[in-house]
Amino acid sequence: MLDLKFVRENMDLVEGALRRRRTAVDLSGFEELDRARRETLASVEKLRAERNAASEEIGRLRRENKDASALMERMKEVSAAIREGEEGLPGIERRMEEVLLSLPNLPDPSVPDGQGEEDNPTVRTWGDPPAFSFPVRDHVDIGTELDILDFDRGAKIAGARFCLLKGAGALMERALINLMLDVHTREHGYTEVLPPFLANTASFIGTGQLPKFEEDLFRVAGTDYYLVPTAEVPVTNVVRDEILPADTLPRKMTAYTPCFRAEAGSHGKDVRGMIRQHQFNKVELVKICRPEESMAELESLTADAEKILIRLSLPYRVVTLCTAELGFSAAKTYDIEVWLPSQGRYREISSCSNFTDFQARRAKIRFRDGAKGKVRLAHTLNGSGLAVGRTVVAILENFQQEDGSVLIPEALRPYMGGMERIGPA
RNA sequence: GGAGGGAUGGCCGAGUGGCUUAAGGCGGCGGUCUUGAAAACCGCUGAAGCGCGAGCUUCCGUAGGUUCAAAUCCUACUCCCUCCGCCA
Numbered sequence: 001m002l003d004l005k006f007v008r009e010n011m012d013l014v015e016g017a018l019r020r021r022r023t024a025v026d027l028s029g030f031e032e033l034d035r036a037r038r039e040t041l042a043s044v045e046k047l048r049a050e051r052n053a054a055s056e057e058i059g060r061l062r063r064e065n066k067d068a069s070a071l072m073e074r075m076k077e078v079s080a081a082i083r084e085g086e087e088g089l090p091g092i093e094r095r096m097e098e099v100l101l102s103l104p105n106l107p108d109p110s111v112p113d114g115q116g117e118e119d120n121p122t123v124r125t126w127g128d129p130p131a132f133s134f135p136v137r138d139h140v141d142i143g144t145e146l147d148i149l150d151f152d153r154g155a156k157i158a159g160a161r162f163c164l165l166k167g168a169g170a171l172m173e174r175a176l177i178n179l180m181l182d183v184h185t186r187e188h189g190y191t192e193v194l195p196p197f198l199a200n201t202a203s204f205i206g207t208g209q210l211p212k213f214e215e216d217l218f219r220v221a222g223t224d225y226y227l228v229p230t231a232e233v234p235v236t237n238v239v240r241d242e243i244l245p246a247d248t249l250p251r252k253m254t255a256y257t258p259c260f261r262a263e264a265g266s267h268g269k270d271v272r273g274m275i276r277q278h279q280f281n282k283v284e285l286v287k288i289c290r291p292e293e294s295m296a297e298l299e300s301l302t303a304d305a306e307k308i309l310i311r312l313s314l315p316y317r318v319v320t321l322c323t324a325e326l327g328f329s330a331a332k333t334y335d336i337e338v339w340l341p342s343q344g345r346y347r348e349i350s351s352c353s354n355f356t357d358f359q360a361r362r363a364k365i366r367f368r369d370g371a372k373g374k375v376r377l378a379h380t381l382n383g384s385g386l387a388v389g390r391t392v393v394a395i396l397e398n399f400q401q402e403d404g405s406v407l408i409p410e411a412l413r414p415y416m417g418g419m420e421r422i423g424p425a
Numbered sequence: 426g427g428a429g430g431g432a433u434g435g436c437c438g439a440g441u442g443g444c445u446u447a448a449g450g451c452g453g454c455g456g457u458c459u460u461g462a463a464a465a466c467c468g469c470u471g472a473a474g475c476g477c478g479a480g481c482u483u484c485c486g487u488a489g490g491u492u493c494a495a496a497u498c499c500u501a502c503u504c505c506c507u508c509c510g511c512c513a
Contacts, residue, residue, distance in 0.1 A: 056443075
């Protein structure tokens with residue numbers, strides 16, 4: 001959510017910044033609502049001040065056993081006038097709230113303009129795509145033949161876009177989760193949390209998925225619960241409605257959760273394999289920090305995620321999302337893309353974003369600046385560290401051998417009971 | 426699921442209709458004292474909205490209601506605690 005005062009005073013700037021995101025907004029109606037609200041508020045508050053003064057007077061008169069009935073009678077009218085004046089206010093405020101909640105974050109000035117994926121500049125590249133002396137197969141063929149991925153059974157149990165992992169496949173998924181959590185907690189200073197996998201409406205509004213993107217979520221029928229689409233939701237909301245001591249910042253948390261995505265609009269994209277599923281595992285990194293530090297924290301958070309790929313010897317590149325690709329709540333995002341031999345290109349495996357004060361304002365995440373300082377909105381960040389299912393895909397494809405087996409990256413072997421290779425069943 | 430008890434500022438906690446513009450404490454900040462610190466003492470210290478400003482208004486879990494006036498009374502809901510039941 002953008003700051004009301006800022007929007008009011010910088011309408012043109014806001015409209016211009018959102019045009020950079022290819023989001024057309026017309027704020028003229030909002031301007032009118034804002035004016036009406038302030039006029040109403042001014043007159044109602046004046047009446048309330050009158051009533052408060054009279055109430056005090058009535059209290060005084062009654063204590064002195066004097067007659068207050070005339071004043072009480074007059075206040076009846078004032079109270080009626082207040083009620084009447086207030087009448088339109090909830091409606092106006094609700095409509096303003098709707099507008100504010102529907103406006104995406106403003107892109108950071110460093111974010112390049114662009115129309116689509118092809119306009120995301122590459123920041124850096126690590127590792128070399130492996131060369132193969134045999135025909136490359138994709139993870140579906142490799143995994144099915146090794147009997148570690150079973151898409152047919154996944155579909156039988158749940159439906160399309162679900163997968164069953166078996167044997168060394170299930171073990172690898174679990175091993176990756178442990179490796180990632182260990183690296184982030186022991187080497188990068190994050191505190192591990194294991195949050196609820198369902199969260200309520202208030203939490204989803206806090207991080208920006210609601211009210212706008214309900215169709216992307218699975219809701220538990222008859223309840224106020226949604227399945228989390230990312231640990232970002234429960235973990236960022238750990239500090240919702242709190243005022244944090246400044247010396248506890250930056251607060252760094254990491255969490256494993258399964259992620260559930262309905263993604264109504266995504267049909268037809270990545271229909272094959274484990275790239276795009278209704279359920280997948282992810283280890284998430286979340287930071288709450290001072291505004292001055294958030295851009296530097298974004299750099300280090302991205303580096304923390306990259307570290308996992310380096311450990312696993314998976315070639316990747318980092319791109320900056322251009323204005324058109326930026327997510328709703330983000331001011332700046334780096335995507336980390338891993339090399340997928342079967343597709344001959346890099347595919348997203350992590351998305352690291354600085355949300356500036358956008359989520360903090362919605363979720364009331366604040367800190368006290370200095371011992372007697374002002375209360376200020378914090379900045380929030382998060383990034384995948386990493387998407388586990390896609391990491392399995394990348395390992396199967398990058399480490400595939402001519403005989404159909406898959407070498408296990410050395411860093412992962414201790415987490416898989418010393419297993420060095422997944423051989424044919 | 427049943428019965429009871431609760432929800433008040435960063436934290437704890439008093440407060441059953443009008444001198445509550447929320448007592449008191451803790452914590453924090455400033456000061457006195459001290460070589461320095463601690464202790465002691467003194468002072469300051471909730472959040473948000475509106476207004477150029479003096480200032481005004483709102484907020485005591487949430488939403489309604491009663492009243493000239495609500496932290497306080499009424500209704501519904503949410504969450505927490507204790508006990509019982511069920512259960513991994």
